[in-house]
Amino acid sequence: MTQTTALNIIPLFVVIPLTGSFLISILGRRFKALPDLLGFFATLGSLLAAIAAVWAINSYGTLVYSVGAWKAPIGIAMVLDGLSVFMLVVVNLIASAVCVFSINYMEHYTSKWKFYTLFLLMVAGMNGVVITGDIFNLFVFLEIASVASYALVAFGTEKHELEAAFKYAVMGTVASLFILLGIVFLYSFTSTLNMADMASVLAGGKSANIILMVSVLFLMGFGFKSALVPFHAWLPDAHPSAPAPISAMLSGVLIKSLGIYALIRIFYNIFGITAEISSILMFLGALSMVIGVFLAIGQWDLKRLLAYHSISQIGYVILGLGLGTPLGILGGLFHLFNHSVFKSLLFLNSGAIEYETGTRQLKEMGGLIHKMPVTGTTNLIASMAIAGIPPFNGFFSKLIIIIAVVQAQRYGYAFWAVLASVLTLASFLKVMKYAFFGELKKKWEKIQGVPAFMKISMISLAIICVIGGVLIIPTAREMFLDRAVDVISNGSNYASVVLKAIM
Amino acid sequence: MSREHDKGMSVIVKTITRLTVGLIFLYGIHILSHGHVSPGGGFAGGIIVALSFVHLMLAYGKDVALEKLPRGVTSLFEGMGAIIFLSIALIGFTSGYFFINFLAKGEPFRLFSAGIIPLCNIAIGLKVGAGLFAIFVALVLLKFDTESKENKK
Numbered sequence: 001m002t003q004t005t006a007l008n009i010i011p012l013f014v015v016i017p018l019t020g021s022f023l024i025s026i027l028g029r030r031f032k033a034l035p036d037l038l039g040f041f042a043t044l045g046s047l048l049a050a051i052a053a054v055w056a057i058n059s060y061g062t063l064v065y066s067v068g069a070w071k072a073p074i075g076i077a078m079v080l081d082g083l084s085v086f087m088l089v090v091v092n093l094i095a096s097a098v099c100v101f102s103i104n105y106m107e108h109y110t111s112k113w114k115f116y117t118l119f120l121l122m123v124a125g126m127n128g129v130v131i132t133g134d135i136f137n138l139f140v141f142l143e144i145a146s147v148a149s150y151a152l153v154a155f156g157t158e159k160h161e162l163e164a165a166f167k168y169a170v171m172g173t174v175a176s177l178f179i180l181l182g183i184v185f186l187y188s189f190t191s192t193l194n195m196a197d198m199a200s201v202l203a204g205g206k207s208a209n210i211i212l213m214v215s216v217l218f219l220m221g222f223g224f225k226s227a228l229v230p231f232h233a234w235l236p237d238a239h240p241s242a243p244a245p246i247s248a249m250l251s252g253v254l255i256k257s258l259g260i261y262a263l264i265r266i267f268y269n270i271f272g273i274t275a276e277i278s279s280i281l282m283f284l285g286a287l288s289m290v291i292g293v294f295l296a297i298g299q300w301d302l303k304r305l306l307a308y309h310s311i312s313q314i315g316y317v318i319l320g321l322g323l324g325t326p327l328g329i330l331g332g333l334f335h336l337f338n339h340s341v342f343k344s345l346l347f348l349n350s351g352a353i354e355y356e357t358g359t360r361q362l363k364e365m366g367g368l369i370h371k372m373p374v375t376g377t378t379n380l381i382a383s384m385a386i387a388g389i390p391p392f393n394g395f396f397s398k399l400i401i402i403i404a405v406v407q408a409q410r411y412g413y414a415f416w417a418v419l420a421s422v423l424t425l426a427s428f429l430k431v432m433k434y435a436f437f438g439e440l441k442k443k444w445e446k447i448q449g450v451p452a453f454m455k456i457s458m459i460s461l462a463i464i465c466v467i468g469g470v471l472i473i474p475t476a477r478e479m480f481l482d483r484a485v486d487v488i489s490n491g492s493n494y495a496s497v498v499l500k501a502i503m
Numbered sequence: 504m505s506r507e508h509d510k511g512m513s514v515i516v517k518t519i520t521r522l523t524v525g526l527i528f529l530y531g532i533h534i535l536s537h538g539h540v541s542p543g544g545g546f547a548g549g550i551i552v553a554l555s556f557v558h559l560m561l562a563y564g565k566d567v568a569l570e571k572l573p574r575g576v577t578s579l580f581e582g583m584g585a586i587i588f589l590s591i592a593l594i595g596f597t598s599g600y601f602f603i604n605f606l607a608k609g610e611p612f613r614l615f616s617a618g619i620i621p622l623c624n625i626a627i628g629l630k631v632g633a634g635l636f637a638i639f640v641a642l643v644l645l646k647f648d649t650e651s652k653e654n655k656k
Binding site for chain 1: 578579581582583585586589592593595596599600601602603604
């Protein structure tokens with residue numbers, strides 16, 4: 001593969017899902033099998049492109065694609081660097097697993113083609129956010145993904161689903177307005193929208209006040225999108241109300257690609273991290289971590305419990321990333337990857353339970369492992385992973401974060417991290433006990449097994465949970481995680497690297 | 504349209520609508536097709552085209568408007584607009600770049616100039632016009648659906 005071929009991969013991340021989405025919207029109503037096939041091949045295609053991108057980044061370094069042959073800063077640039085590739089792999093990995101799951105699961109609902117249209121639109125939006133090098137373009141893709149997710153939360157059109165979607169839509173729009181306002185201020189100050197160019201302008205001179213103002217706006221906007229604690233109120237309603245595959249997408253990747261990725265990209269690569277922002281991020285992270293888990297442990301609705309755990313686990317990621325040491329960033333990113341995998345798996349499991357039994361209440365379940373052995377096993381693996389039991393992937397990432405925090409002599413944060421981990425274990429023991437172990441209730445005796453495609457998807461995610469730890473073996477780490485860590489820990493180099501890579 | 508319908512607004516509104524709706528539609532097409540030489544473009548033109556149908560629906564009721572532009576056709580147009588836009592962008596790959604302007608640019612300020620820009624405008628116009636009309640129809644029909652549900656109860 002030459003460098004030109006490698007460059008031509010970059011637009012594909014947006015093109016493939018968009019094409020799939022609109023083809024389904026035209027043809028999906030007439031040909032019943034088409035939405036499944038197109039959805040599967042579109043997400044699989046993006047995943048293969050993401051894997052090719054890992055290779056490309058290792059051979060050629062940071063790649064910049066000028067859309068329409070207009071060179072940045074005038075035209076729109078798409079930047080493929082370590083962090084983008086990392087996020088692309090996460091997004092498309094989860095998207096393809098979820099797509100396989102949906103083949104059977106979405107039979108529940110009418111008009112499957114509408115689901116796939118919106119789903120692929122959301123994937124296109126997330127890929128776009130991650131791949132773009134232009135801050136207004138980032139906002140546009142963020143809105144594409146957000147609007148598609150508002151519609152998907154309301155997909156069941158029951159009363160509580162519409163209520164959750166409306167709440168999510170209103171609050172999400174306010175958050176997007178904060179982000180837009182921040183971008184407007186930045187544009188009026190720097191007269192450029194290209195992120196690398198903007199970074200070099202901001203590094204040059206008297207911009208402390210504008211950065212302070214915009215930092216606050218972005219913290220609110222992207223903090224909302226990533227559901228950090230003071231801005232988390234929408235998540236426990238929106239994520240459980242969506243159909244299970246969408247809950248998996250929202251908790252697994254949407255809050256990360258729209259929230260954390262954008263937050264990190266802007267604070268580390270455009271503004272340059274300061275001690276204040278770093279401590280704010282760490283504080284918010286620790287707050288989310290602890291409050292999320294305390295709210296989760298008392299829940300009896302399985303999906304709501306998982307949604308609160310998303311808030312808590314996002315706290316770990318932000319704590320690690322906010323710490324700013326290379327080890328902390330490594331832990332944060334690794335935990336981001338792991339959380340995507342096991343939280344999607346947990347939501348898919350809850351979907352499988354709902355598919356079979358029609359309930360989400362833990363008190364009504366019981367003994368389901370006798371009837372659903374695959375779901376029970378994958379749920380056990382995912383629960384152990386999220387609670388941080390060795391040798392599952394969650395253990396390594398939490399360990400790295402805690403070691404990094406201790407090395408930075410922030411013992412208080414380390415204590416809270418350990419405490420949250422213990423409480424996570426407790427609440428997942430509760431899930432396992434009430435849902436899967438114990439005696440099988442009479443009314444569940446007629447349950448059939450879970451359909452094949454759902455099993456395939458859950459098993460493949462469970463395998464990643466088990467072997468996910470290999471990503472920190474030095475050879476694999478250098479190819480994948482270290483590339484992303486480099487981009488963040490050498491944040492101020494972003495401008496020069498990207499501007500040099502423009503051809 | 505010459506038939507008088509029971510639904511819709513008064514005779515005055517219907518007559519004025521009959522006279523103006525074609526003009527509004529043509530004006531939308533004009534804005535859409537001259538997007539590259541004068542202010543306007545696909546988005547504005549598409550909105551105006553959609554408004555001509557919205558106008559029709561307001562004056563004559565939903566049946567007449569949906570007869571002119573059924574829902575299936577609307578969603579087909581919307582999808583087609585996006586697909587055309589994306590195909591134009593993808594054909595750019597043959598000249599080396601995504602979204603490159605691969606056609607001859609022509610002379611400035613002529614109708615047939617600026618390469619792919621007018622084609623993109625047409626695609627955007629289709630997408631935006633059909634999209635706006637579809638949103639309007641969705642809002643109107645959703646109301647009817649809930650009303651009929653409540654009546655059944």
